[in-house]
Amino acid sequence: MRLLIINPNISESVTQLIEAEARLSAGPQTALTMRTAPFGVAYIETRFEALIGAYAVAQVAAEHVAGHDAVIVAAFGDPGLAALREALPVPVLGMTESALATACLLGHRFSIIAISQRIQAWYREEVQRHQLQGRLASIRALDEQLANIGAVQQDHEAALLSLCEQAIRDDGAEVIVIAGAPLAGLARKLKDRIGVPVVDGVSSAVQHAQSLVNLQPRKATQGSYARPPRKPHQGLPDSLAALLG
Amino acid sequence: MRLLIINPNISESVTQLIEAEARLSAGPQTALTMRTAPFGVAYIETRFEALIGAYAVAQVAAEHVAGHDAVIVAAFGDPGLAALREALPVPVLGMTESALATACLLGHRFSIIAISQRIQAWYREEVQRHQLQGRLASIRALDEQLANIGAVQQDHEAALLSLCEQAIRDDGAEVIVIAGAPLAGLARKLKDRIGVPVVDGVSSAVQHAQSLVNLQPRKATQGSYARPPRKPHQGLPDSLAALLG
Amino acid sequence: MRLLIINPNISESVTQLIEAEARLSAGPQTALTMRTAPFGVAYIETRFEALIGAYAVAQVAAEHVAGHDAVIVAAFGDPGLAALREALPVPVLGMTESALATACLLGHRFSIIAISQRIQAWYREEVQRHQLQGRLASIRALDEQLANIGAVQQDHEAALLSLCEQAIRDDGAEVIVIAGAPLAGLARKLKDRIGVPVVDGVSSAVQHAQSLVNLQPRKATQGSYARPPRKPHQGLPDSLAALLG
Amino acid sequence: MRLLIINPNISESVTQLIEAEARLSAGPQTALTMRTAPFGVAYIETRFEALIGAYAVAQVAAEHVAGHDAVIVAAFGDPGLAALREALPVPVLGMTESALATACLLGHRFSIIAISQRIQAWYREEVQRHQLQGRLASIRALDEQLANIGAVQQDHEAALLSLCEQAIRDDGAEVIVIAGAPLAGLARKLKDRIGVPVVDGVSSAVQHAQSLVNLQPRKATQGSYARPPRKPHQGLPDSLAALLG
Amino acid sequence: MRLLIINPNISESVTQLIEAEARLSAGPQTALTMRTAPFGVAYIETRFEALIGAYAVAQVAAEHVAGHDAVIVAAFGDPGLAALREALPVPVLGMTESALATACLLGHRFSIIAISQRIQAWYREEVQRHQLQGRLASIRALDEQLANIGAVQQDHEAALLSLCEQAIRDDGAEVIVIAGAPLAGLARKLKDRIGVPVVDGVSSAVQHAQSLVNLQPRKATQGSYARPPRKPHQGLPDSLAALLG
Amino acid sequence: MRLLIINPNISESVTQLIEAEARLSAGPQTALTMRTAPFGVAYIETRFEALIGAYAVAQVAAEHVAGHDAVIVAAFGDPGLAALREALPVPVLGMTESALATACLLGHRFSIIAISQRIQAWYREEVQRHQLQGRLASIRALDEQLANIGAVQQDHEAALLSLCEQAIRDDGAEVIVIAGAPLAGLARKLKDRIGVPVVDGVSSAVQHAQSLVNLQPRKATQGSYARPPRKPHQGLPDSLAALLG
Missing domain, CATH: 3.40.50.12500 (Rossmann fold)
Structure with a gap:
């Protein structure tokens, strides 16, 4: 299985820490794709920084989710987690x-x-x-x-x-x-x-991602975790626009 | 006093509804600046749409807050509210x-x-x-x-x-x-x-904004509603970068 | 607008503190009527003293509410607040x-x-x-x-x-x-x-009183904040008897 | 043991119902004193009526507590219960x-x-x-x-x-x-x-009153159920004034 | 009335402490039967020890309940309390x-x-x-x-x-x-x-047991405190098997 | 890895349902040992039946845990779960x-x-x-x-x-x-x-068991999930006695 792990911070050094732990935890059949937020702050410790991180994660996820079985938001505090759980076709996990x-x-x-x-x-x-x-x-x-x-x-x-x-x-x-x-x-x-x-948080997220991929829960088509209903939108990056259909 | 009211949706028709109610509620000394999100969806009803709306509101607020005494996030659900309360120098209100x-x-x-x-x-x-x-x-x-x-x-x-x-x-x-x-x-x-x-929600937010402006609470310098601490960042719109200092 | 502010304590010195802060907070169109409880204790810090203060406030409010747009119970702990919200025809605020x-x-x-x-x-x-x-x-x-x-x-x-x-x-x-x-x-x-x-608490109550007067919420006619239903009563001071209809 | 049971309503017919049930429940050694509120409403179903009932109960309790081992506030909703628990020297029970x-x-x-x-x-x-x-x-x-x-x-x-x-x-x-x-x-x-x-509620209160009298808990001298601290007061009925010391 | 008091620990010295306090608290008409768990630990301070104590209490209660008006589980933490409340025909009390x-x-x-x-x-x-x-x-x-x-x-x-x-x-x-x-x-x-x-806990349980016996609540025949429905079982001590019918 | 899965009911047909689902969910390296409670009821739906099931599970777990990496209590309601988490040297999971x-x-x-x-x-x-x-x-x-x-x-x-x-x-x-x-x-x-x-519940428990085995959390030596402290005990089955040390 393939996991997409996104660091909502811009710090490559943190991405490397995440990757090291994720690789130690992941099973032999689990491939990891690491991505670092292209914009944002060095590390997130406030609600405002999390707002920025959430938007960055959403863009990265939208661009790269294809071909992956699950997505991990790899910052404690889980910026964007519940939102992505609605929009993405695969399970989404957060560190917290x-x-x-x-x-x-x-x-x-x-x-x-x-x-x-x-x-x-x-x-x-x-x-x-x-x-x-x-x-x-x-x-x-x-x-x-x-x-x-x-x-x-x-x-x-x-x-x-x-x-x-x-x-x-x-x-x-x-x-x-x-x-x-x-x-x-x-x-x-x-x-x-x-x-x-x-x-x-990282190894927990990897393990739970593996579990969910194994359990194969269906993507919701009813309730509040179904994809957002189609409606007019404008001015969004192509990747986000594509998610909105 | 001057209030900045931001519609996190892209719908001008909704902005007009908000403005009409806000004007009926606001006191004679209260001037209103209305802004509509330049990007996003027609109306927000999901967590994912709120994530987008929060980022849009943050940009609009960062650009236009100067010269205002308070900011109102004018969507029920309050996208970005707590985050902006950290980052902006004036009180921030939400409809919910x-x-x-x-x-x-x-x-x-x-x-x-x-x-x-x-x-x-x-x-x-x-x-x-x-x-x-x-x-x-x-x-x-x-x-x-x-x-x-x-x-x-x-x-x-x-x-x-x-x-x-x-x-x-x-x-x-x-x-x-x-x-x-x-x-x-x-x-x-x-x-x-x-x-x-x-x-x-609109008239409540206008009234509470007026109250907070009258009460003149200080901007937090301690605790979790102080401005986010300075740290490296990259790739942000100028307005948000300016807020981060 | 006219606000009736009632100190549930018998201490005139405390009424003066309340009045001073209320006047600093109130808008130019807001007139204040100050009243001190005619009976009770020097200051309220227990449930028993609050029981006494609640009854005193109720009597004062019943006597003086006519001609006012809102009533403020000016003791922290809000003796009698929810009860008066049922019985009085105008919004009632408390300090807490x-x-x-x-x-x-x-x-x-x-x-x-x-x-x-x-x-x-x-x-x-x-x-x-x-x-x-x-x-x-x-x-x-x-x-x-x-x-x-x-x-x-x-x-x-x-x-x-x-x-x-x-x-x-x-x-x-x-x-x-x-x-x-x-x-x-x-x-x-x-x-x-x-x-x-x-x-x-005082300036908050004044601000919220002004807001509620501006918002003009209707007096409940249904639910538990409607006026108490008419029923036999006896032995009450005229003012309270009048409130009960 | 002697229990003082106070009906916070003015309805003697309700007092009789309370007494009948209390007598069926009380032990052979338990004597009951029944009292009906001298002022108030026919029955209490609102917060405002409870405010009145609480003050009436407090007066009756203050006047009659001497010689009793426990007091029961005999209206569901327990008007004045926590307050009296501070002020009276014996256990106080409520129906709710x-x-x-x-x-x-x-x-x-x-x-x-x-x-x-x-x-x-x-x-x-x-x-x-x-x-x-x-x-x-x-x-x-x-x-x-x-x-x-x-x-x-x-x-x-x-x-x-x-x-x-x-x-x-x-x-x-x-x-x-x-x-x-x-x-x-x-x-x-x-x-x-x-x-x-x-x-x-009545038989429960009688049973718990008997239990507390048997257990002989001490009256609090510390914490928030100690008697209210002495302080100036004015205008109170003699019975309440006496309780305040 | 007759109360069955069961110590879920194996310590006779603790049973004696319980009995001494119970006798001081119980009314003159209340007879006490004391029983100590025949198996288990010296005193219970963990969830695992409570699991053992619960099973021991259940057996003792099943064997000895006949002829008693209420049962007291005499360990703080109440091992088995809610379970016995379903299965026994009389009120069951716990120390906590x-x-x-x-x-x-x-x-x-x-x-x-x-x-x-x-x-x-x-x-x-x-x-x-x-x-x-x-x-x-x-x-x-x-x-x-x-x-x-x-x-x-x-x-x-x-x-x-x-x-x-x-x-x-x-x-x-x-x-x-x-x-x-x-x-x-x-x-x-x-x-x-x-x-x-x-x-x-002991004197409280004795008092509340007396109260419940006086109040004579019926044994539930509906809801989750009715006796467990009959169904196949095997391998249980006779006393428990008898309770299951 | 080896998982011990214990059905707290006596129904072999239910054990077979559990086993079938567990095998579909478990990874290729995961071996399963199935055990059915030797005593108890056909299925557990009450607190009292759960008390019995908990004791049965504890005995089975104590006898068979050796050689396993985790234990699953395979009844919804998790009889004995928290207790076993204290006493067993490996992770314990429950269906609920x-x-x-x-x-x-x-x-x-x-x-x-x-x-x-x-x-x-x-x-x-x-x-x-x-x-x-x-x-x-x-x-x-x-x-x-x-x-x-x-x-x-x-x-x-x-x-x-x-x-x-x-x-x-x-x-x-x-x-x-x-x-x-x-x-x-x-x-x-x-x-x-x-x-x-x-x-x-079964496949969830299998997945989480695999995750915990992979994460290798240490057995607590402090706090309330450490093994129960040694103390005198008597009358217990050898397996439980051995767990108590």
Whole structure:
């Protein structure tokens, strides 16, 4: 099967982190196509940046979806996820949604470990959007300047580990979700040093994408995830216009 | 004061409905600038169309916000609202959020009357996003083809009135919210024929915009509604790039 | 337009604080009638005191509503608000409800800053009554004796400012609500020293009252905010008896 | 033990219904003092009427509590309950709260059967105030004029039974709560004709009052159910003034 | 009346604590039958141990219910409670459910004081199962090895008292629930040293059992608490087989 | 990898349905061990039957887990799931939890289609236990006698299809979950006749089991999903005793 993985950020270094983790997780029959947003910001941590990332992801997805069995929006916060689930003919996965789905299969309450103070509000709203606030033990985040977004996990490993430990001991976390594409792969590295299961968004999304492709759910033709009804439109890039029919 | 009102749809006929209702509601000192999205769809009823509308609104707002005291996103569902609240230096209002705020000042439980079956799921999610599901009595919607989006309220007046009555009698609605920019102004027309207060999104947004301008809240410099932190970006329209600093 | 503003406490000094802030906020065409509860306690911080305040407010409102376009219950906690919304022919606003409505237009999660430890439970229940617990970041309160209820904001300014800062930094507050009529006007004074928007209950209520008067919602004739149905009654003050018809 | 049972309505016929059911339920050692509100309305079905009833109950309770071991507010909707729990030195029970407590010991989801359409909104808000909306299967109510409030249960027995059956079959009710003092005792009469346990507010309140008297919980001296702190007051009836110290 | 009280743990010392408190609480006409689980663990603090305890309780209840008017599952966490409520012909009470019911009659928000860190997750889920998370102020627990499960309350009295005080002061607890059969009776001892009402699970269950026996609710014949429908079964102990009919 | 799939019912015919669907879904490298509960009932639709099923599953799992990479509890309602997640050294999946996880990756709101009226209450409580009530559109169920539990899907296909259509059209279901092991495999057959994705519990559990085995989450050593702490026990089957250490 073929998965299209789109980084909604413009940072190639982050795309490489995503790809490395995705390849470690994907099955032998799974081929990956990696794409980086052609426009946007270096990394997304606000609602406004997510608005831009969502539009970029939509364009990339529309251009490249042909020939793929599923699409992964590879930023925590899942910019554009629900919208693309309507418009694309194949399953669409996001890093947050996938990580939460995995976490919920491993325990009742989870904590999210994030890369910046600012990003917490957006993540909390995403958890609420999924109606999972009753299972959120806490969100804890780094409180430092990020000099190099591609090297956050090396530069701040000790601090991140400490946040995980606090979440378990003080907040009752039964599962840890390591959030943010810049931390892709860190779960794999830390897992033997943390006393509860640790979930990574990229590998979760790859696994769930494989599952959905195997399950072959039909594309909705009724309800709110059917393709948007045809109607007049104007001024859109050709790829988006094509999706709208 | 000067309000910038942006229609995220491309339909000039809808912009005219919005403008007519806004002018009836605005105070004598309030000047209105109307703008229609230069790209997008004829009317928004899905998450995917809202993703496009959000990006269009962001561009229009970025270009035209200068010289205005507040911005109104004039589509029910509020595409881009929270994102713009971060990025713009002035208060930003949306039709759904404003209508719900008004409804909550008039009663405990409200029903939303909408123009299409499809649009209900998106509206329900918006109510959940505001955490107001505990006050939602019901959403009821037309179940007919809309031949002319600028004339929905005339073409379907009897059906819309009937939906209002059902919501009051069967669902316990204490307030009716007439949803969707194509229905702008209908509340004013129907209000004497409906036994509970009827709320219109456009006039609510205008009133709340005036209130916020009068209250002069400061622009956040801390927390998640401060401007997004500066970081590298690329490929953005000049207006959006300028907002990102 | 004419607004009737009723202080459910017996403290004239608090009525003066309310009036000062209301006059600063009200538009040039808005006339204010101030009334202080003729019976009750010096300030309301418990459910029992609110029961008394509610009855006092009801009597004052019944006596004086004639000739006014809206009524404001000017104590945080809104004693009697929902009840009066049924019985009075004009819109009725409360300080808590109005402040929360404003806060929700400025950010997703708010904190409430209060004048006493004791008062927190009642405020929390009010937030729950509005079904807004999902947006409450925290309630923080002074923990000191209040020597002079009319001078709380001067006597404890530094402590109040510090509570605001903690709410933003530790609780994720995106908006601060300064609660309690004795703190009326403080938001205006502190707003440049606090990194997020600060909301005042009095000015919020005045603004929303003006909005509702402008929107001219009809008085409900159906549903639970219609006037109570006529039925036998006895022993009531003339003003309340008149409201019951 | 001695229980003070206060009817917040002015209807002696309802007090008699309450007394009859209370006597059937109370243990042999339990003495009952019955009191009817000296002012107010014939029966309470709105928030405004409850405001009046709450003040009446507070006065009656303040005057008569001496010598009693617990107080019961004998109207569904529990006017004044939480307030009196602060102010009185003994446990205070209400019909709604007690009925819901009993219902929750008999099943997971309950329905409430009520005497008027209008009353449903107030009851729903009371369920929300107790945070029990997740266990409410439905509220169903008579939709007829009540000619004689003391004879509702005879006049409408068939309709009430039918509402119970609908709640079980269509709404999934596992317990039925018969609501409203005018229906006191009806549960006892209908119970063999209804396929799930049926709960009566009066007998529930009597039983829980006996339990609390037996358990001898201390009166709170900390937290929000301690007596209201002393502070200046004026214009109150002597009984209420005495409670405030 | 006769109550069957079953300890789902195998610890006779805990059964004795339960019995002592039950006898102090029960009325003069109430006879108690005490039973200890014949298999299982020394005390239950995990979901897996509760699964075992539930099966043990079911067997004991099935064997001994005849001749009793109600059954009490005497472990906090209520293993098997809802299941037995379906299968047994008499009311079934649990310690957690009963304690929460009592707590909710005494205040709005309660804290639970528990004997081990591990046990908190299970208790939190039980609170959620009852849909009472909106009234949970906190769960606080001992963080020490329990040398002798029958002597926890003596060995750790000071620490337990300190947890109660923190819950009141820091978490806003209006009622304290002392959780766990090994702490049965402690509430009685501590109550004068704690500023809010303190609730014990055993005496609460005894009181509520007495109330339900007095109220004589019928056994459900419809809905999900009717006896399980007859169907083939195999391999069950005779007592359980008899319950299944 | 090797999966142990345990049917908590005693019906071999149901085990065969489960096995058939599991084999269609499992990858080529996945070996399946099927086990049927040695004691219990023909099919589980009540809390009491689930209590029995949970104990049976625990014994079977304890006996056979060695040599397997994950365990699946193959009854909708997931008897014993959370308990086994504590006690077993490998991931444990359930049919309900897995189906809901899949459904949440395909849409926002799902409906559950079930085989009996009685079973709905238990399923609703399971959805609440997962805190997913905010995403539950409805539960709809057959209302007929089930003559042959192994042939429900053939005998009632038209009625089941009709329930699916009602859930989509009237309840707003965006995903359909076909519930109950007796319906295993039905989703595969119906999917082209239903306008939204249809989820099957067995294949979902197999897919998620494969994902978790691939992700290799560590067994918790901290928090509430660590193995239960060692303590005295007695009277347990050897297999359970061995799990307790």
